[in-house]
Amino acid sequence: MPAARVSQRISAIAESATLAVDAKAKALKAAGRPVIGFGAGEPDFPTPGYIVQAAIDAASQPKYHRYSPAAGLPELKQAIADKTFRDSGYKAEASQVLVTNGGKQAVYNTFATLVDPGDEVIVPTPFWTTYPEAIRLAGGVPVEVFAGPEQEYLVTVEQLEAALTERTKILLFVSPSNPTGSVYSPEQVREIGLWAASKGLWVVTDEIYEHLTYDDVPFTSIATAVPELGDKVVILNGVAKTYAMTGWRVGWMIGPADVIKAATNLQSHATSNVSNIPQIAALAAVSGPLTAVDEMKVAFDRRRKAIVAGLNAIDGVECPTPKGAFYVYADVRGLLGKEFETENGTVRPQTSAELAALILDEVEVAVVPGEAFGPSGYLRLSYALGDDDLATGVARLQGFLGKAK
Incomplete structure (x- = not known):
């Protein structure tokens, strides 16, 4: 029997689900698709200027x-x-x-x-x-x-x-x-x-x-x-x-x-x-000072409240209000097994992974399924993205998930 080309130790590693979702969303965007990405935990703000300038200055020093x-x-x-x-x-x-x-x-x-x-x-x-x-x-x-x-x-x-x-x-x-x-x-x-x-x-x-x-x-x-x-x-x-x-x-x-x-x-x-x-x-x-993060927190807090309210307005979704970071972890067990009408017929997702894939295909919103973080039945959404994208993404989720039967 030929030896395996890749070691068992490395073959056993699961791909980073968050990065995989983000990469797929970016690839679809590059192809012209209007994808809203809730996948990556990445602030949408630029690095503060004084930090960038320090790097520029350092680059000129042998x-x-x-x-x-x-x-x-x-x-x-x-x-x-x-x-x-x-x-x-x-x-x-x-x-x-x-x-x-x-x-x-x-x-x-x-x-x-x-x-x-x-x-x-x-x-x-x-x-x-x-x-x-x-x-x-x-x-x-x-x-x-x-x-x-x-x-x-x-x-x-x-x-x-x-x-x-x-x-x-x-x-x-x-x-x-x-x-x-x-x-x-x-x-x-x-x-x-x-x-x-x-x-x-x-x-x-x-x-x-x-x-x-x-x-x-x-x-x-x-x-x-x-x-x-x-x-x-x-x-x-x-x-x-x-x-x-x-x-x-x-x-x-x-x-x-x-x-x-x-x-x-x-x-x-x-x-x-x-x-x-x-x-x-x-x-x-x-x-340096914490001014930058204090400013970001104002935006994150606003987005946190908006996404929690928007998700909790969907029947079958329960979203606790997080007290930190920039993620919500929505309980979507109430949607699993429900019927969703698509161009290819009726679909009944049984897992949060299937539901996340369906959401991306149908309304071009990228979320990360609970299987990446533990048991099935949940979706993680990062709200570290722009306010307009957040509002558009939540509206798409409401329009699609709200039609579950």
């Missing part, structure tokens, strides 16, 4: 045309440590920071560094698509703990306790959440963190949406709220969402010095240093 330390420019690492203390009260040294090629590399580096084959990682569900794939690539086992809309997509300590086994090593904690936009209260964060500490678990906390909360809901870093975790916590973050810098590809991980050193060794062989020009742009971002 010292940035050379290799730099694999862990990141020393001045950026210090600025990230300072910014983390400023924004969440967590004290870290520059030596505890690793600058990565976007948040995804921080996720991959972390699990590759902490996980041995067979180790279990508790993953509150719905989850961002990359988490379980990164865990599996490291040889770990993601253990999904699902919280539905009746819980506002927030897991409880009782659910976490039920998922605990002798092989559990890590709790993944994400607040504000992608894909649901849910935010844990300070009390919930503390309770979950104390539980993890009492079990001797590592906590990996993704805080990339820390500045995007609404309705006066505070962001609470589990690393700060639960000092009892000691040195068994790793913080993931980046500039992508706060500063509209998704394409610049600068993220980071903060953790114990030995873990960061090991992850740096990994990165030195994988990619080496992040491109110096985006690092200087990120330095300008994290060292």
Whole structure:
């Protein structure tokens, strides 16, 4: 029997569903189709001018045309440590920071560094698509703990306790959440963190949406709220969402010095240093004011309210109001199995994946099905797009889904 051309390890990776939906929407747009894309979690705002100018200035300096330390420019690492203390009260040294090629590399580096084959990682569900794939690539086992809309997509300590086994090593904690936009209260964060500490678990906390909360809901870093975790916590973050810098590809991980050193060794062989020009742009971002994100939040909040109201006006759709990030996670189980009339006859989607495909085909609106984030029966929509596109997209959904029988 001939050997497989692609390794089993890589063949087992699922494509990023969010990027796949976004790519398909962009391809259809390029072909002249009036597609409205709710797929990608990408602010529609430009990167602030002072950040762009810092990159332009850096590009003319020969010292940035050379290799730099694999862990990141020393001045950026210090600025990230300072910014983390400023924004969440967590004290870290520059030596505890690793600058990565976007948040995804921080996720991959972390699990590759902490996980041995067979180790279990508790993953509150719905989850961002990359988490379980990164865990599996490291040889770990993601253990999904699902919280539905009746819980506002927030897991409880009782659910976490039920998922605990002798092989559990890590709790993944994400607040504000992608894909649901849910935010844990300070009390919930503390309770979950104390539980993890009492079990001797590592906590990996993704805080990339820390500045995007609404309705006066505070962001609470589990690393700060639960000092009892000691040195068994790793913080993931980046500039992508706060500063509209998704394409610049600068993220980071903060953790114990030995873990960061090991992850740096990994990165030195994988990619080496992040491109110096985006690092200087990120330095300008994290060292500067939060004016840009404050301005974006006004627009995001307006869009959040509009999309929730528009989706909840559709029979069969239940959409909780998210408290953070820029996503809604709509419960569409009430539409599954219903009849939709199309040019090709009556269609009865049985899954949210089938429903999402039908929506794209029939009304040219791109959404991401729940299967990408956990159980079927849900749709994730990003409201980080223009107000006009949002209104048009919601109107198309209302017109089509409202005719379900």
